[in-house]
Amino acid sequence: MIGGSGLLGQHLMREGGSRGYRVHGTYSSEPVPDLSPLDLRDHGAIEEVFSRVRPGVVMIAAAMTSVDGCESSPKLAEQVNAIAPGEIAELSRVGGARVVHFSTDYVFDGRSETVVEESTPNPINVYGRSKLAGERNVLGEAPDALVVRTCANFGWNRLRGKENNVTWILNALRTRKTVPLFTDQRVSPSYVPHVARLAFDLLEKEESGVYHAATKGCLTRYEIGEAVCDTFGLPTSLLKASTLAEAGLLAPRPRTSCLVSKRLERFPNIPHPTFRETLGDMRRTE
Numbered sequence: 364m365i366g367g368s369g370l371l372g373q374h375l376m377r378e379g380g381s382r383g384y385r386v387h388g389t390y391s392s393e394p395v396p397d398l399s400p401l402d403l404r405d406h407g408a409i410e411e412v413f414s415r416v417r418p419g420v421v422m423i424a425a426a427m428t429s430v431d432g433c434e435s436s437p438k439l440a441e442q443v444n445a446i447a448p449g450e451i452a453e454l455s456r457v458g459g460a461r462v463v464h465f466s467t468d469y470v471f472d473g474r475s476e477t478v479v480e481e482s483t484p485n486p487i488n489v490y491g492r493s494k495l496a497g498e499r500n501v502l503g504e505a506p507d508a509l510v511v512r513t514c515a516n517f518g519w520n521r522l523r524g525k526e527n528n529v530t531w532i533l534n535a536l537r538t539r540k541t542v543p544l545f546t547d548q549r550v551s552p553s554y555v556p557h558v559a560r561l562a563f564d565l566l567e568k569e570e571s572g573v574y575h576a577a578t579k580g581c582l583t584r585y586e587i588g589e590a591v592c593d594t595f596g597l598p599t600s601l602l603k604a605s606t607l608a609e610a611g612l613l614a615p616r617p618r619t620s621c622l623v624s625k626r627l628e629r630f631p632n633i634p635h636p637t638f639r640e641t642l643g644d645m646r647r648t649e
């Protein structure tokens with residue numbers, strides 16, 4: 364598991380362990396017990412991990428996920444999000460390992476109400492362009508790879524203090540801070556335990572190509588805040604409606620990026636929860 368210290372990576376590790384896989388994971392910044400260090404800027408280190416672990420499946424959950432960080436450091440974004448995944452896919456193909464790579468709704472421009480797997484990507488920022496190049500490099504090197512796109516990842520982070528789309532709202536409300544939330548950006552948030560389950564289900568069905576993995580529905584960031592308040596019994600009085608323009612973010616953001624999975628319709632046994640259903644699960648597992 365490359366990026367086992369990340370929000371999604373830690374849930375993938377747990378899911379893999381519960382299904383009987385012997386899981387090896389990597390981190391890149393602060394050490395995490397039982398994970399080994401790996402920096403995707405270091406090709407020699409990637410090769411070393413492959414020769415030491417000899418994996419049967421390689422999951423790439425590592426990425427430079429700061430959208431504004433990518434905008435200000437495009438070379439680093441390209442190395443981590445585009446070049447390294449291609450190198451990993453090549454090593455996997457040569458070593459006979461299956462690849463599961465993770466990507467993002469930000470490969471789209473946000474002008475369509477919803478996007479399916481076959482919709483045409485058109486990224487509008489460095490992060491999106493680097494992730495789209497990563498998808499293409501992975502599928503170019505390992506055509507039977509599985510690429511799972513997610514959107515606005517959320518869930519409990521048991522390894523890092525890093526907040527995500529739901530925990531930052533919760534943390535702010537619980538410390539009585541005002542939470543500015545966009546009314547002009549719509550997303551279909553991805554609950555990481557659900558994504559982890561879905562990724563392993565698809566892997567075990569020997570699926571390949573691009574899949575979307577997000578909760579059912581399409582909500583503004585403000586509506587996400589309202590649902591968090593409802594589920595966790597918090598007052599909505601600290602939610603403040605705001606706009607993307609008011610935030611003055613460095614990188615442009617897609618306005619509407621709601622991922623719909625047409626390809627998952629073939630698998631009625633794979634659950635497809637709503638955002639509120641997954642929030643309920645978060646509350647139960649806090």
Ligand SMILES: NC(=O)c1ccc[n+]([C@@H]2O[C@H](COP(=O)([O-])OP(=O)(O)OC[C@H]3O[C@@H](n4cnc5c(N)ncnc54)[C@H](OP(=O)(O)O)[C@@H]3O)[C@@H](O)[C@H]2O)c1
Nearest residue numbers: 366368369370371390391392402403425426465467515516
């Ligand atoms: N976060 C979102 O809202 C979001 C939305 C859509 C799609 N995605 C995609 O979902 C996937 C998982 O993201 P996440 O939400 O789990 O993000 P995350 O919590 O920020 O995790 C990122 C992971 O990448 C690792 N990493 C960062 N730079 C690295 C480098 N130079 N070398 C090696 N590892 C490096 C981090 O390691 P350390 O923590 O040890 O530094 C961490 O394990 C990514 O493909 C991302 O593009 C994320």
